[in-house]
Amino acid sequence: EETDPAAIVAGQFAAGGNHAGVRASGAKGVCLKGSFAPASGAATLSKAPHFAKEVPVTARFSMGGSNPKVSDKVKPVTRGLSVRMSGEAGDMVFVTISAPVFSAKTPAQLLEFVRVRAPGPDGKPDAEKVKAFAAANPETTRQAAWLNARPVPASFAGVDYWAVHAYTLTNAGGETKTARLKFVAADKAGLSDDELKAKPDSFYADELKERLAKGPAKFDLVAVLGQPGDTTSDPTVAWPEDERKAETLGTLSITAIEPDATCDARTFDPVVDLPEGVAGPSDDPMFAIRSPAYAVSVSRRAN
Ligand code: HEM
Numbered sequence: 001e002e003t004d005p006a007a008i009v010a011g012q013f014a015a016g017g018n019h020a021g022v023r024a025s026g027a028k029g030v031c032l033k034g035s036f037a038p039a040s041g042a043a044t045l046s047k048a049p050h051f052a053k054e055v056p057v058t059a060r061f062s063m064g065g066s067n068p069k070v071s072d073k074v075k076p077v078t079r080g081l082s083v084r085m086s087g088e089a090g091d092m093v094f095v096t097i098s099a100p101v102f103s104a105k106t107p108a109q110l111l112e113f114v115r116v117r118a119p120g121p122d123g124k125p126d127a128e129k130v131k132a133f134a135a136a137n138p139e140t141t142r143q144a145a146w147l148n149a150r151p152v153p154a155s156f157a158g159v160d161y162w163a164v165h166a167y168t169l170t171n172a173g174g175e176t177k178t179a180r181l182k183f184v185a186a187d188k189a190g191l192s193d194d195e196l197k198a199k200p201d202s203f204y205a206d207e208l209k210e211r212l213a214k215g216p217a218k219f220d221l222v223a224v225l226g227q228p229g230d231t232t233s234d235p236t237v238a239w240p241e242d243e244r245k246a247e248t249l250g251t252l253s254i255t256a257i258e259p260d261a262t263c264d265a266r267t268f269d270p271v272v273d274l275p276e277g278v279a280g281p282s283d284d285p286m287f288a289i290r291s292p293a294y295a296v297s298v299s300r301r302a303n
Contacts, residue, residue: 003107005293009300011114015125016066024297026080028070029062030156030205031263034216036085038250045177045223045247046169048277050085050092058084059254060263061156061204064097071201075152076144081161081183081219082268083252093273095290096161096183098153102235103143106285113140139236146238151190156204157217157254158189163270165287166232168279169223178226180239183219183252209257216253223247233283264301267294 012024019027034057042051049055062080063070070077078097085092104110116133117125134141153159163181170176191199211217225245231237271280271291280287 009296015117026062027068031258032059033258034254039248042249046277047172048275072204076147091273095270098159100162100238105236154189179223186218216255219252221249232281267298
């Protein structure tokens with residue numbers, strides 16, 4: 001049976017406390033602008049016009065979940081980076097997170113994942129239910145385990161972001177390659193436990209302002225190339241990146257903070273907004289459903 005994207009979105013809102021006027025995920029965030037400059041070799045992998053010449057970018061950093069008051073200090077929450085690269089014939093959008101894996105491999109599993117996290121009368125989810133779900137669905141624990149094994153990023157610009165799904169890149173000659181894409185931070189930095197303790201609950205927005213006053217925050221967009229046997233259908237499984245060839249497709253420069261209204265007017269849709277030369281996976285059930293789910297969230301936060 002097909003899982004209703006609206007049911008997932010309702011579950012996402014409920015898990016974060018049903019706040020009004022915010023996103024179902026990435027509720028707390030900062031809107032940005034910048035540019036993307038392709039690397040000279042990018043066109044050998046993809047014919048997307050965005051890999052042929054520099055283009056303007058609208059972007060947004062965010063904290064995962066629908067709670068706009070979530071602390072920047074929480075470890076097992078993904079940081080998000082959404083990127084819209086403008087193009088004359090259409091945009092190229094990537095909506096990425098600070099982990100190489102997602103927390104569910106099917107929409108039905110994601111629905112249960114968010115439902116068991118609905119707060120009870122005490123404002124907290126039922127710990128026993130969460131535990132039982134994790135035990136029965138071990139692949140849903142990989143993302144939090146990955147985040148818990150690493151320090152809290154010192155900055156939204158201090159951590160790498162993965163598009164998670166396996167994309168197919170097609171060049172002008174019709175050659176195709178399967179790749180997982182990631183934005184690799186030029187200035188990676190994590191906080192020690194003592195540094196973290198000294199921080200207020202919200203420090204990312206101020207840190208970003210100070211950083212951008214000195215110069216752009218940069219990320220390389222890197223394509224990790226797949227080999228036969230690498231899964232294209234399961235976003236809870238990471239590829240062995242260290243054993244794979246990687247190509248840099250270009251450099252994202254975040255230059256300034258942009259009014260929230262620029263990012264709130266529409267959604268970053270990673271499914272619909274892709275040019276020829278870059279395609280999402282057809283066999284990953286988590287990919288296509290993102291488009292209707294994001295649309296439900298937009299309609300709800302606009303009301
Ligand atoms: C690899 C998988 C996924 C990644 C990396 C991801 C990442 C993100 C990020 C970073 C945002 C914040 C967007 C912004 O700044 O505007 C977001 C928003 C959202 N995500 Fe996902 N997501 C994934 C899969 C899904 C799935 C499968 C669903 C539901 C079926 C979903 C539902 C949503 C919704 C409803 C929003 C709010 C959109 C809006 O209001 O504009 N996501 N996601």
